[in-house]
Amino acid sequence: MKTLKIAGSAVAGVLLMAASAGAATPPALYTDAQATAGSTVFSDNCAMCHGADLTGAAGPALIGQAFAAPGSNYTVGAIFSEIAEQMPAGQPGSLSQTQYEQVMAYILKENGFPSGSTALNYKASLASTVPLVSQVK
Ligand code: HEC
Numbered sequence: 423m424k425t426l427k428i429a430g431s432a433v434a435g436v437l438l439m440a441a442s443a444g445a446a447t448p449p450a451l452y453t454d455a456q457a458t459a460g461s462t463v464f465s466d467n468c469a470m471c472h473g474a475d476l477t478g479a480a481g482p483a484l485i486g487q488a489f490a491a492p493g494s495n496y497t498v499g500a501i502f503s504e505i506a507e508q509m510p511a512g513q514p515g516s517l518s519q520t521q522y523e524q525v526m527a528y529i530l531k532e533n534g535f536p537s538g539s540t541a542l543n544y545k546a547s548l549a550s551t552v553p554l555v556s557q558v559k
Pocket residue numbers: 464467468469470471472480481482483484489501504505508509510511512517525
């Protein structure tokens with residue numbers, strides 16, 4: 423009986439650890455193809471203000487804790503809305519919806535979000551409540 427009880431709580435502990443690890447691992451929100459195309463969109467339209475390595479220049483950093491620390495309470499929807507509606511600064515809305523999807527995919531990738539089999543979608547991403555916390559230091 424005693425052995426069984428110990429085994430039971432060990433299992434519960436493992437499940438708890440799995441649950442908290444799941445919360446910390448960001449979801450797959452874009453495809454590799456989008457992120458690859460997004461790298462070019464970024465170089466052509468964003469790097470002059472945000473830096474080729476995303477660490478910031480005239481515009482703020484778009485990578486790491488200087489961008490999206492847990493305490494900044496960013497969501498994918500809030501950041502994507504800012505990009506789609508206000509960027510590039512000076513020419514807001516000048517890219518296609520496809521290009522905005524691609525550049526968002528690139529930014530997520532650079533911040534440690536995994537790629538997956540479902541493409542990031544313009545409309546859905548504007549309303550996304552997924553927390554955007556950079557996995558990069
Ligand atoms: C002409 C310079 C310029 C260009 C080009 C530009 N940005 Fe920005 N960006 C800024 C500035 C300045 C800010 C901060 C002030 C603001 O929010 O308007 C900013 C803010 C942002 C933010 C919000 C960051 C935060 O922490 O809230 C994101 C995300 C962003 N830009 C993404 C992009 C992307 C993606 C592109 C290319 C499609 C781009 N920007 C092009 C100047 C620029």
